[in-house]
Amino acid sequence: MIDTIVIPLLKIAVLVNGVLVAVTFTVLMERKVIAWAQSRLGPMRVGPYGILQAIVDPIKLILKEDITPAKADKWMFTLAPILSLVPALVVFAVVPFGGDELFYVTDINVGLLFIIAVTSIGVYGIILAGWASNSKYPLLASLRASAQLISYEIAVTMTLVSVILTAGTLSMIGIVEAQQEAGFWFFFVQPVAFVLVLIGGLAETNRAPFDMPEAEQELTGGFHTEYSGMRFSMFFLAEYANMLVISAVVVVLFWGGWLRPFPNVAALSFLDFIPSWVWFFGKMFGFLYLFIWIRATLPRYRYDQLMRLGWKILIPIAIGNIVVTAVVKVLL
């Protein structure tokens, strides 16, 4: 009973809270990093170097008045942010943060597919938010978002196939173990897939330079134009949780999860004193930083260019990558 119910529940509770806290600090990190990139300081007032901003921000959002537009579909309007946030959290169930059983909730044999499937549910939140707002800009934005998500989902899924081919398993833990056996991170054999997943991940999480659905200069905030307060903060949480998901997935798939660099090289075994979860979070942090960095640097794509990139460049490359991987796999 304890093993089957209590421990997992505990883990889930810790995980959900951990993710939410991590999100708030990710937001802080984004503000700081971008500020540094723009040669300013970022939040400095709340706590030393503005660290407590991470706590103040959500409190502010929660305490704000939550406005429902008069002509909105109220049920949907409330449901949409939840639909957006829940999948982003559910996905963490299969992410192994460390090698030990303590560090993951569960390991299912279709873990990677599970992640893809559940994240694909997240699009409902955005579409329904746009639709339920009963307003033109959000509607436009949610149409954009859904088209963007669907098309980039195809590209990412196609790319993941080549990783699955390399690893020979769909289980997240299995993939890391496959890298351990192989002795190298899959980044070194699937660099193209890595780049594709990274780009696709940026697009799926609506991050710059693919943040069309919420491009404030064009669509005044996109699908959450009409949102405020708690419900807005849920979208906010969902976006950053998705960022975490993408980082975690990329780390697991390409950067050896919790493994140290070159897990087979005995000469590096002195690195083993560092616990596995530190490796994992370190790598994740690196990718979060990369995402923020990109946001600070690049202009925004135009919508048609974005779709062209997805359909005409990423998907063909992904298919080509699958073919090459399969051929190499068969030949070896």
Next chain:
Amino acid sequence: MDLIWLIPVLPGVGAALNGILGVRYFSKTVAAGIACATMGGSLLLSVFAFVQLLGAEHREHVVSLGDWIPPIPLQTVNGLGAFEVPWAFRLDPLSGMMILIVTGIGFLIHLYSSAYMSHEPRGGYVRFFCYLNLFCFFMLTLVLGSTFLVMFVGWEGVGLCSYLLIGFWYHKKSAADAGKKAFVVNRVGDFGFVLGVFLIFFTFGTLDFREVAEAAAQLPVETATFGVLSTICLLLFIGAVGKSAQIPLYVWLPDAMEGPTPVSALIHAATMVTAGVYMVGRNAVLFSQAPMIMTTVATVGVVTALLAATIGLVQTDIKKVLAYSTVSQLGYMFLATGVGAFAAAAFHLMTHAFFKALLFLGSGSVIHAMNDEQDMQKMGGMKLYMPVTFVTMFVGSVAIAGVPPFSGFFSKDEILYRTFLDNKLLWGLAVLTAGMTAFYMFRLIFMTFFGEYRGPSWGSQNGDDHAADDGGHHDDGHAHAWHGPHESPSLMTGPLMVLAVGACVAGFVGIPAALGGDNAIEHFLEPAFVAESAAHSEEGAHEVAHLSHAAEIGLMAFSVLIAAFGIALAYHLYVRRPERSKELATNWAGAHRVLTNKYYVDEAYNATLVKGTMGGARGLWTVDRKVVDGAVNGTGWFTRASAWVSHVLDKYVVDGLVNLVGWVCAEGSYIFRRGQTGLIQNYAVAALFGVFTFVTVYLVARFVGL
């Protein structure tokens, strides 16, 4: 030896090069160079192969390049056979000898042609060498082919090349006609050959020579009956007759002389026409099992030999004489095969190849010198102008006449000897022919080279030598710049000399035992003519009869005597007393006319076969017009008549019915149209109703109807 497939392929490559690229781009030199080089290479390979064959323990080598026709299971008389044809080449003594002949003589003739044809325009020149190479390719395929089908490829190929080369000057109607004639006549023979091949496969389930021979050797000898073997042999022989210009299909060969002389030498003397002989020899085992056909072969051979020789006696065209001589010599060869002396036939084939090629080339040289003049009556005294040609041709004539120790003597005597052992009557005819041969050959020599010059006079500007190689005469030979008879260039005399040497010494490989030799060639060739299994067991049987050496020498002496008589007669009639020949011709005008007109064979064919065919066709046309068209028209009228009846019926009865049905439908559809609401869901309800009915029926059947 594994490279023997290259022997045919090399000339094939040359032909392809010249044919595809050459006609467009190659200069004369390059084209001739390619052709000669490929032939030379082929010759080298042949020599190597032959040497290796000589040294080999087991003198048979088959190289298969792979499947041509993959195995196809087929029902045959002897059960299930697989029809399988590999691209296989067989090198054994017989084919070894043949490839030497073909490549050797072919090479020489290529060299010769490069000079002889030098007045052709470039395109024609290249085309000529392309054809020539192609011919060599097919001939070598024919010779080396290990199965009937591969042989047949070569067989048909050489026929094609023969046609192409005879009609090489296609703008000349006679040449074109001659080509067609050769082609058509050959087809008659080929038809027999193909039927024979079919029958062979049907009988033995295989087409491989060796396997067929093995199988045939197991069958009883058909001495009395005319069984399947005899049929096969007869059919094959028909093929051989066509290809080797025997009675009754010899008519094409003299006409084939319309082609360029090297062609006559190569194809219509040395190689292609001997294919028939070769084929019969190749199937010696088969023929040995069918004595009746052997007799037929011998008879046909000797009659052909005699007939052709008689015609040759009176011909005045230098090439025609040689052509009939060829027919006659081929008859000899068939005679030899007919009496079971396959080795002798092959031997004669070889020697014949040498001297006949020599003679043709020599005649070509003369013709060349005489500005394309072929009539011997307009020659004479040529030995002064062209000594090399004269000497070499003289050697050739001596050889063919059977004067010892030239090559023809040994081979011809072998044949005569074996014939004598077999059938005295045939021997007599053969000897008679030998005499005639000697006569007409020397008649040729004397008319051409001796006596005074009877040809046309040539221009006075004798001294202007270099005009001969002026660029001016490249179109129609020497038509306008002929400076009288002259010796041919070294490229032409060279081959002549080589061949002359051959004609002198080729016989020494077969010096009979009676003369102290061991008849090496016969022993060399013998294994090719017997089945593997039968080779040893029936060895005794072949030694049918044996004369003493003395008797053999006596026979030789007799035949030499006959030949000497012929030569003497010729000398008498054409050198000493030339007018006597004319007297003879007038005295024996009827016979002379018959001979000059070649026994009216062509006319007879024309009157019977050609006219018959035409008449038959006309008759058929008449039948077509009167009977068939009449029937058709009658049918048409009947159809129209019945159509009217049907129309009436249709209009009032059928249409009435149809309209009735339509009316009923139209009226009835008012009821059903209401169901056609255009609402998809209503249709779905109907479908659901069907489901409901079905389930209900099931339920009723299950729980009530139980």
Next chain:
Amino acid sequence: MADEPKSDDAATDKPPSADTPAGASAADGVKPVPATGGQETGKPAAAPAKPKPKPKPKAPPEAPKGPSDPLPPDDLEQPAFLVSLRQALPAAIEQVSYWVGDWTVIVPPTALIDVLNFLKDAEEASFDYCADITASDWPPREKRFDVIYCLYSTRRRHRVRVKVRAGENEPVPSVTGIWPAANWLERELWDMFGVNLTGHPDLRRILMPEGWQGHPQRKDYPLEGPGELLLESPMEWLRLRNLSDETEIE
């Protein structure tokens, strides 16, 4: 490119034109003779000292009758395009004026299109750039509006102003067909002055809200209150205003 204007100037009209673009402030060298005489002729009724209508509209004590349109001094050579314009359309020119280096051509509204077309198309003029269209209002005058077209040539780098005197309802043809740039400028003109422009494709208010009453730049437009309506019946105006407030609230 930089040398082009000089040569053009030289070709057209040397002494005055070289100075005109420089403007008054820059041109310290040659003072373009103020020509007082011309000033007097152009402004005959300039006696009353009252400058302009006071906020109270009822007593405008002798508003100025019009701008001073001083004639050019006689010794000033006229630019080539004016000369050729005079030749081409002699009847179209009412007056040529010159002041502090700026040339102005005054034409009647009927001849406006012809003159402008000529100025745009003629080689020595080639005024392809319509810099500005505006007006000034002189209420006492019968033809109260001065509609002014500021033209510039990007090829020859000279300027000219064309002035049309038009009455309150006198039609002034639209020049959008000549310069698309005139579209909004004429809209503003109409919005602000209510000049009767004819042939404009899209004559709506541009700066003032739609449905605005009156034309604010007119001199007789009240300086207080929302519009002419207030002038005529203040109660009605108040009612309308309340009405619109209610609709907005709803």
Next chain:
Amino acid sequence: MAETIGFYTLSVLILGLAVLVVTAKNTVHSILFLVMNFLCVAVLYVVLQAEFLAVIQVLVYAGGIVVLYLIVVMLVNLKGEAEAHQDPRRLSVIGLALAGAVLLELAGILVYSSGSDAAVPSSEAVASPVQGNVEELGWLLYTDYLIPFEVASVLLLVAMIGAILLARREV
């Protein structure tokens, strides 16, 4: 016991959501119920140990197909007045009755013929060299059912092209 509870819970959810799908006034609500229905069916698949299908159900149905419905609904932008017009010739009531009757009959058949639910021995065990549900399914798809698989892929391609052609503005 747990399975029983789970099954009945899921069944009620599935059927209830299905009824809501069919009866909802607002198309978008209907779609949302459909998604939930599909998610419940996915859970049912997990109960039946078909994890791969469960994931595919979510990925393709919920994440793909229904999103398409949603987008189309948003494009046509309906607010409930879609069913204004009713053709008088409709046979809805008959259809409803028939459907109910068939359901009852089927249920009857099933319930009464359920006596022999002894686990039928698996007809020959599929000789696949791989272990695990997903792997086995993949093995089957790419060996025995390769041709149907390819046909399905061609079908999808054709459908894709057809959909693009249909939805193009200019046609």
Next chain:
Amino acid sequence: MMEITTVHYTVLSAALFSIGVIGVLVRRNIIIIFMAIELMLNAVNINLVAHAHRLENLVGEVFVVFVIAVAAAEAAVGLGIILAFFRNKETVNIDEMNVMRW
């Protein structure tokens, strides 16, 4: 409570199928009709999976994969048609889609 057998799943499937049928027959909004069809397909899928489970034979699941593929194709084409139709007639009411009637 009795043990859950395949019959239970089959009954569930039949019920779901019937709901789908009713949806198809009763509703007039073609998008809802499409969704009802999806429901019917799901009923079939449940049946297939249940029997695959019972027979311990994965062929049933293989066919579910195909059904899903076909459903995707159907949705794509069907929705394309709906869009085209809507563009022309401004409605998604199936009762007005009767242009094919005689």
Next chain:
Amino acid sequence: MTTAPSPMFDTDELVINMGPQHPSTHGVLRLVLKLDGEKVKDVDVVMGYVHRGIEKLSENRDWTQIILLTDRMDYVAAATNNLGYCETVEKLMEIEVPRRARYIRTILAELQRIASHCLWLGTHAMDIGAMTVFLYAFRERELILDLFEEYCGARLTYNSMRVGGLPLDIPTGWDEKVRAFCDVMEAKVPEYEELLTNNRIWLERTRGIGVISAEDAIGLGLCGPPLRGSAVYRDVRKDEPYAAYDEFDFEVPLGTRGDTYDRYLIRLEEFRQSIRIIRQALDGLPEGPVMGKVPRLLKPKAGETYHAIESPKGELGYFIVSDGRATNPYRFRVRPPSFCNLQGLRPLVIGHLVADVVALIGTIDVVLGEVDR
């Protein structure tokens, strides 16, 4: 296929109000976009939301007070507006301005140009999504504001000129600070370029967007960088030199294709040219008074004139009529460059996507205070 669907069934067109309160309309501009999907089929530009009647107002202010009003038009380039107005009045009154004053005016105008372009660059890049450039550009603009503050005490509406010269001479050491600023600015321009000029996304977003030919640009009355982007050599500083521009050596950058990218490049180049002008002016800054001889009571003779200068946005013209009797103008007309450039928005936008609309508003560089006046 015949496209043109009947208006009855035309479901594709979506009308969207962009503004008057929208993040990227730079104030209170309202665009009524008619969209076909995401493509703009037509646009109606609506303005007047900050119409304050400055022209009317000026007719009731005396000549000096008006300077203060001109500050409020193009509020990001107030000094340029002051300059234009003062020069017009000086032309009308034929007042000679001391050379030192003209030099300082030039320096101020060019500093103002840099400041204005900084603001434009930041917002333009921000519209296209490059947020860092925004802060970089504003950082440098801040330095200029500091300089202005030191000179005249104000940071935005400077009121920094007077008819006949300047109210104040420059503070001690100010010229050195300007010099230092020039060095800083020169180093910063490459930073902007590094982030944008060769950025693929930036290129894709700006190249070939909003192309307008030279003829159309002239015909539409565009001015300033939009006109020069279409390769029309037109710069009032060169064509009709005012202030002290005829004494300096600088170049007028021209575009080639007339697209957004060209206009971007031109403005970046104008940064450098402005720095060049400022340095020359500082080098050659003459000594002397900064105020010319001006009557105590400004009262121009009756007459009218039009005078244009090159503001950062383009040709800023003033048309002033004086009746010769009052201490205020009879008619005060501004020819606002933003207004004329904004007229070019519609032809530029039609056919592009919504996302391009913001890029095009940015590239035109409008300030609504000037458009509406």
